[in-house]
Amino acid sequence: MKKVMISLIALGVVGFVVLGLSNMMIGIPVSESWSSIKATSSEMELAKEVIGAKCLMCHSKEPALPFYAKLPVASAMIGKHIEAGERICDLQQLFAAGGGNEVLLAKLEQTIKLDTMPIPPFLALHWNGKLSDQEKQAVLDWIHQVRAAKFSTGLASAAFAGHPVQPLPDMWPGGVDAAKAKLGEMLYNDKRLSGDDTVSCASCHDLKKGGTDHAQFSTGVRNQVGGINAPTSLNAMFNVLQFWDGRAKDLADQAGGPPLNPIEMDTNWEQVAGKLSKDAGLTALYKTVYGMEQWNDKNITDAIAEFERTLITPNSGLDQYLKGDDTALTDSEITGFILFSEHSCATCHAGKAMGGQSFEKAVDPAAYYSFRGIEPGDAEFGRVNATKNEDDRYKLKVPLLRNVALTGPYLHDGNLTDLKEVISIMNNFFVPELNRKPLSDDDVAKIAAMLMKNSGVLNGEQL
Numbered sequence: 020m021k022k023v024m025i026s027l028i029a030l031g032v033v034g035f036v037v038l039g040l041s042n043m044m045i046g047i048p049v050s051e052s053w054s055s056i057k058a059t060s061s062e063m064e065l066a067k068e069v070i071g072a073k074c075l076m077c078h079s080k081e082p083a084l085p086f087y088a089k090l091p092v093a094s095a096m097i098g099k100h101i102e103a104g105e106r107i108c109d110l111q112q113l114f115a116a117g118g119g120n121e122v123l124l125a126k127l128e129q130t131i132k133l134d135t136m137p138i139p140p141f142l143a144l145h146w147n148g149k150l151s152d153q154e155k156q157a158v159l160d161w162i163h164q165v166r167a168a169k170f171s172t173g174l175a176s177a178a179f180a181g182h183p184v185q186p187l188p189d190m191w192p193g194g195v196d197a198a199k200a201k202l203g204e205m206l207y208n209d210k211r212l213s214g215d216d217t218v219s220c221a222s223c224h225d226l227k228k229g230g231t232d233h234a235q236f237s238t239g240v241r242n243q244v245g246g247i248n249a250p251t252s253l254n255a256m257f258n259v260l261q262f263w264d265g266r267a268k269d270l271a272d273q274a275g276g277p278p279l280n281p282i283e284m285d286t287n288w289e290q291v292a293g294k295l296s297k298d299a300g301l302t303a304l305y306k307t308v309y310g311m312e313q314w315n316d317k318n319i320t321d322a323i324a325e326f327e328r329t330l331i332t333p334n335s336g337l338d339q340y341l342k343g344d345d346t347a348l349t350d351s352e353i354t355g356f357i358l359f360s361e362h363s364c365a366t367c368h369a370g371k372a373m374g375g376q377s378f379e380k381a382v383d384p385a386a387y388y389s390f391r392g393i394e395p396g397d398a399e400f401g402r403v404n405a406t407k408n409e410d411d412r413y414k415l416k417v418p419l420l421r422n423v424a425l426t427g428p429y430l431h432d433g434n435l436t437d438l439k440e441v442i443s444i445m446n447n448f449f450v451p452e453l454n455r456k457p458l459s460d461d462d463v464a465k466i467a468a469m470l471m472k473n474s475g476v477l478n479g480e481q482l
Contacts, residue, residue, distance in 0.1 A: 050081045056114050063118070066161035069154045070110050073137060077104030079111035106410075107451050118165030122377040122417075125183040125366040128162050131155050135453040172371060176343030182360070183369040186341045187333040187421065187475060191256060195328050199308045203326025205301060206319060211294045213284035215240050220274070220323065223283075224252035226477065229425025230330065235433035239283040247398045248433030251426045253477070254419055256328050258375035263398070263415050263431050265378060266405040270324035275316060288316040295319075332422055332475030332482060348472060355469030358462050363450045364442075373420035373473070378402045379449060380413035387448040391434070398431060422482055424471045439467045 049071050058064035076082050108130070113123040130136050134155075137148050150158075163181040174186040206212065207220045223237040224230050230251035232238075237249045247263055255261065261273035277283040278291060292314035296302055302312055309318045337356065339347035348356065359365060368374045378401065381387035388395050395413070397404060402411035415431050429435045435444075442463050446455065458466075474482040 049075060050079070052081050053079065053111055053114075056111075059117055060161075060164065062157070062161040062164045063114075065157040067114055069150065069158055070114065073148050073150055073154070074110055077137075077141070078108055080109060081111060118161065119169055120376075121166075121170050121183065121369045122367060124162050124166060125369040128159060128183070129363050129366050129454060131158055133454055138453070170370065174338075175341050178343070179341045182341070183365045184337075184341065184360075184373055185371050186338040187254065187331055187335075187371050189333050190331060191328040193328075196308070196325055198304070199322050199325040200329050201326075202301075202304050202308050203322035203324065204329075205304075206323050207326050209295075212278050212286065212291055212319075213240050214286035214290065216294075218284050220252075220277070223249040223277075226253070226330070229253060229422050229482065230255070231426050233427065235428055237283070239280070240285045243282045245282055246396075247431055248428065250416075251419060251422065252327055253330050253332050253426075254372040254421050255330070255375075257370065257372040258416065258419075259377070260416065262405075264401050264403075264405045265416055270327050271317075271320040274320040274323040274327075288319075291316075291319065330477065332477050335421070335475040336472035337469065338475065348469065351465050352469040352472055355465035355467070358458070359466050359469060362446060362456055362458060362462075362466075363454050364445070364466070367417045367449070368420050374417040375419050376417065378411065378414035378416050380415070381448045382451060383448070384413040390444075390448070391432075393432060393434075401431075420470060420473060422474045424474050425482060438470060439463045442466050 053071060053075060056067065058067055070078075108123055108126045110123070110127065113120055113127065118124060131150070134150075137150075141148055166181060166183070170185065171180065172185045172188050174188065175182065179185075207224075210216045210219045210222075212219060218240055223232045225232055230253035231249050235248060236245045238244055250263065255273075256270055259265075261267035261270065262276070267273035267276060278286050278288070295305075295314045296312070302314070305314065305318070305322075306312050308322065311318075336347045336352070340353070340356070345353075359368075365373075367377060367379050370376050380401070384395070384399075388399065393399065399415075400412055402414040402416075403409060405411075418430070419426075423429075423438065427436050427438070429438065429441045435441050439460075443458060446458050476482065
């Protein structure tokens with residue numbers, strides 16, 4: 020028996036060495052779909068070479084696997100790592116889009132900075148798999164190039180020009196039609212868009228309450244209560260999609276949802292058009308904007324969306340700091356922003372609005388909802404309700420952190436009122452374990468203090 024054990028151990032060692040040498044000489048195979056992605060710059064070409072050689076095997080929906088991946092034990096282990104890697108960050112998707120995903124860029128950047136990938140089991144068989152300093156810099160150079168070209172607002176100081184979080188612009192980049200926005204503002208506040216004339220857009224998205232209603236769940240017609248927290252309408256134009264589950268493609272599409280919802284406004288467009296057509300003054304403005312007197316849903320939602328494009332809230336204390344004013348935040352708040360960046364908060368809360376660019380779920384949804392004391396239902400199922408793709412189950416749109424001091428209660432269930440508690444929960448359940456670092460109570464307090472200075476200016480008034 021002893022000889023058999025020694026023989027098996029020797030065989031295992033030989034196999035391990037053979038696989039390691041094989042991987043060094045042959046390298047990681049790449050798929051045709053990866054090879055077909057054309058680099059648009061020398062920086063992208065270098066980054067693509069590094070990612071293809073050392074990251075892609077576990078971070079792609081279409082990985083090309085080595086021959087030993089079909090062996091029983093290896094197959095199970097590699098399959099598990101691929102599933103986890105692709106779920107956290109699909110790098111093939113990122114490169115296929117030319118880097119056009121703020122969140123995936125931020126996730127890749129953070130992982131490289133923390134030096135947590137590749138994982139030890141990969142390095143055990145790929146002896147040259149660890150990224151060199153030169154290779155890390157090549158990927159970071161591409162990330163910063165893409166961020167500057169696609170996502171920068173051009174307002175950050177040199178120190179923060181490459182940061183995932185950027186200052187908000189003062190106005191919508193494409194400009195706003197003033198007459199249309201004026202009409203949209205009137206419609207936004209018009210309760211005739213509901214069946215019983217009791218609810219307007221502003222009822223649930225009150226600009227004096229941070230674009231929300233400060234309720235766990237909003238109250239609709241006939242005092243009916245909804246089942247999900249109302250997200251803010253401030254800076255909502257920067258969301259990649261609208262609603263927690265992303266079922267609306269843009270602001271106009273979103274504005275068309277509540278009037279037809281039986282709990283929220285419970286009406287139809289024929290009824291709305293009939294009521295609005297009796298308002299001579301409003302109809303005159305409508306005709307000026309759209310060149311017709313006949314009201315219709317397309318124009319109503321278009322006007323509301325135009326008004327919502329004016330709801331940008333720039334020049335918060337954080338914005339001023341990012342623009343180069345070191346006095347805009349206290350030393351403690353500056354430390355809070357550093358901690359926010361170091362602890363991976365800025366990976367999902369990336370971009371101008373600090374969120375709204377992706378749909379995320381807890382690392383372990385069952386553990387998360389058990390901790391929260393929530394039995395998952397339609398609200399928790401999130402993005403899958405819109406896409407019908409099981410990969411999207413439990414994914415919810417990342418909320419915006421702009422004006423977060425004014426938008427509580429927090430999360431989709433509106434069940435938390437303490438921002439510090441939310442920060443701790445996010446770190447413990449949503450940051451991938453490899454990148455997760457403990458936050459002390461003092462750390463959490465500093466991050467919260469920084470976020471409390473994130474309220475901007477709307478229509479010339481400090482929120």
